[in-house]
Amino acid sequence: MMAIETPSRIAVLGAGPIGLEAALYARYLGYDVDIYERGRVADHVRRWGHARMFSPFGQNRSPLGLAALKAQDPSWNPPADDALLTGRQFTQDYLLPLAQSDLLVDGLHEETEVIAMGRDGLLVGELDGDGNRDEVGFRLLLRSTRPLDHGRQRVALADVVIDTTGTYGHHNWLGHGGIPAVGELGAEEHLEYGLSDVLGADRDRYASRRTLLVGDGYTAASNLVGLAELAAQATDTWITWITRLACDEKLPQPIRPIPNDPLPERARLARVANRLAADDANHVTLFSGTTVDAITWHADLERFSVRLLGKHAGEYEFDRVVANVGFRADDRLTSELQVTAPAESTGSNSPGAENLLTGEPDFYVLGAKSYGRDSRFLIADGLEQIRQLFTIIGDRAELNLYASMAGLV
Ligand SMILES: Cc1cc2nc3c(=O)[nH]c(=O)nc-3n(C[C@H](O)[C@H](O)[C@H](O)COP(=O)(O)OP(=O)(O)OC[C@H]3O[C@@H](n4cnc5c(N)ncnc54)[C@H](O)[C@@H]3O)c2cc1C
Numbered sequence: 001m002m003a004i005e006t007p008s009r010i011a012v013l014g015a016g017p018i019g020l021e022a023a024l025y026a027r028y029l030g031y032d033v034d035i036y037e038r039g040r041v042a043d044h045v046r047r048w049g050h051a052r053m054f055s056p057f058g059q060n061r062s063p064l065g066l067a068a069l070k071a072q073d074p075s076w077n078p079p080a081d082d083a084l085l086t087g088r089q090f091t092q093d094y095l096l097p098l099a100q101s102d103l104l105v106d107g108l109h110e111e112t113e114v115i116a117m118g119r120d121g122l123l124v125g126e127l128d129g130d131g132n133r134d135e136v137g138f139r140l141l142l143r144s145t146r147p148l149d150h151g152r153q154r155v156a157l158a159d160v161v162i163d164t165t166g167t168y169g170h171h172n173w174l175g176h177g178g179i180p181a182v183g184e185l186g187a188e189e190h191l192e193y194g195l196s197d198v199l200g201a202d203r204d205r206y207a208s209r210r211t212l213l214v215g216d217g218y219t220a221a222s223n224l225v226g227l228a229e230l231a232a233q234a235t236d237t238w239i240t241w242i243t244r245l246a247c248d249e250k251l252p253q254p255i256r257p258i259p260n261d262p263l264p265e266r267a268r269l270a271r272v273a274n275r276l277a278a279d280d281a282n283h284v285t286l287f288s289g290t291t292v293d294a295i296t297w298h299a300d301l302e303r304f305s306v307r308l309l310g311k312h313a314g315e316y317e318f319d320r321v322v323a324n325v326g327f328r329a330d331d332r333l334t335s336e337l338q339v340t341a342p343a344e345s346t347g348s349n350s351p352g353a354e355n356l357l358t359g360e361p362d363f364y365v366l367g368a369k370s371y372g373r374d375s376r377f378l379i380a381d382g383l384e385q386i387r388q389l390f391t392i393i394g395d396r397a398e399l400n401l402y403a404s405m406a407g408l409v
Contacts, residue, residue: 003395004393004395006029006030009033009034009159010026010033010160011036011156011161011162012026014036014038014163014164014367015037015041016164016165016166017042017095018164018366018383019037020095020104022162022164022367022386023107024064024068025062025064025387025401026390027103034107035108036109036113037111037112038113039110039111039145041095042095042096044166044168044169045091046091047168049087050086051195053085053265054266055380057078057079057083057090058082059380060085061078062386063405064401068101069094072101078094079093113145114141114165114333115333116140117138117139117141117161117336121136122136128338134362137157138157138158138159138161141155160393162364162389163364164365164367165330166368167330167369167372169327170327171327172373174325175291176292181293181294183297184292187295191322192321192322193322194324195223195324196226197226198223198230203230206227206320207233207234208234209237210240210319211227211238212316212320212321213239213322214241215243215323215324216245216254217255218266218269220273221272224273224276224277225276227284228282231282240318241277242287242292243287245289246289247289252274252286253274254277255273288311289310289311289312290312292309294306303317303318303319304319304320305317326373327375328373329372334363337360338359339360340358356385356388356389364389383402387399387400387401
């Protein structure tokens with residue numbers, strides 16, 4: 001493979017933690033970089049900004065990030081490496097200053113959504129497999145999400161594209177078998193698919209209400225723990241928690257602990273959620289081995305009717321429904337590219353630089369999106385992907401800016 005010579009133009013899609021770090025690595029190597037961000041920097045992280053991260057700050061930042069921020073402002077003090085920051089603190093204390101640093105700020109385009117991309121002048125089936133597709137660059141269609149010129153479109157060009165658009169904007173479906181429940185498409189805007197701030201900004205939506213919580217992952221666990229705490233404060237708050245897999249009735253473990261979990265905070269969350277499920281004397285009722293068949297939102301009554309299947313089959317009513325059924329990669333962006341292994345179906349979550357090759361020359365998917373539906377992605381995994389990626393782009397197997405910079409910061 002030929003090295004991409006500097007100063008080629010690299011487009012980074014998404015200014016999340018991995019997009020920013022990938023852009024920074026590229027800038028240190030002398031590439032021109034544009035970062036296109038649909039919303040504001042770290043938009044997805046801000047959506048769960050009230051939550052405390054599992055991974056300590058030292059695992060969420062790179063030596064390059066520290067070096068850039070110290071060069072920018074010698075009086076800047078990073079958070080301690082062992083600090084467990086909230087998403088909001090991580091954004092304020094690290095990601096925002098990084099995005100505003102001299103190396104990145106000029107190429108940062110916030111409120112700019114990438115809505116399509118292809119090769120500049122080539123159709124998806126052309127020059128199939130003959131290795132010449134990389135002779136033309138990429139053409140990106142951008143759309144402004146800024147209130148002033150909302151919807152205005154323009155085209156940008158790039159020699160290399162790194163897609164780090166994450167998964168948090170595209171949820172899985174609530175229904176039995178992973179497809180939408182009957183009525184879910186109509187009720188979608190009334191459902192919560194992410195992490196609510198039930199003890200803060202969203203308190204009034206959940207206090208003194210009956211909530212149906214669906215899912216057995218860590219987002220469900222976080223929502224459960226918050227809702228249970230809310231129930232201790234507002235005692236007519238009730239939570240019915242359903243999980244697809246059946247649990248042992250006596251010792252339910254709806255959140256399956258990760259063996260020898262290296263992140264103690266994540267292990268603790270699983271323990272607390274499982275304890276809440278096992279305890280009869282609280283406001284949480286576990287329905288394991290149960291799925292959602294149908295759901296209807298009654299706007300006049302402000303409540304849902306829900307039909308359940310499985311061990312607790314029947315008709316129920318709830319004021320709120322929180323569907324923590326996971327997220328997925330949005331592959332529409334790449335439909336005009338020769339991507340042979342879409343993140344959606346496989347995830348490229350196996351180690352090794354060769355797993356970053358997508359089939360389309362000079363197009364790469366990194367970060368949470370590269371794991372598709374596998375929610376185990378951590379920022380530390382993304383930093384390793386970045387290191388590997390630039391050994392490919394620079395065609396230098398030994399290239400490791402993180403190692404060379406680590407001793408200097
Ligand atoms: C509740 C919760 C807690 C978590 N805690 C941790 C933790 O402790 N440690 C950890 O390592 N990981 C944690 N994660 C996982 C975390 O989300 C990821 O590690 C991290 O955010 C992934 O970064 P990313 O840059 O790949 O994607 P994202 O953070 O998802 O960023 C993607 C960006 O792309 C933008 N975008 C999307 N589509 C477009 C488009 N078409 N055009 C332009 N821009 C677009 C989005 O607005 C967003 O800013 C947690 C996740 C959740 C949900």
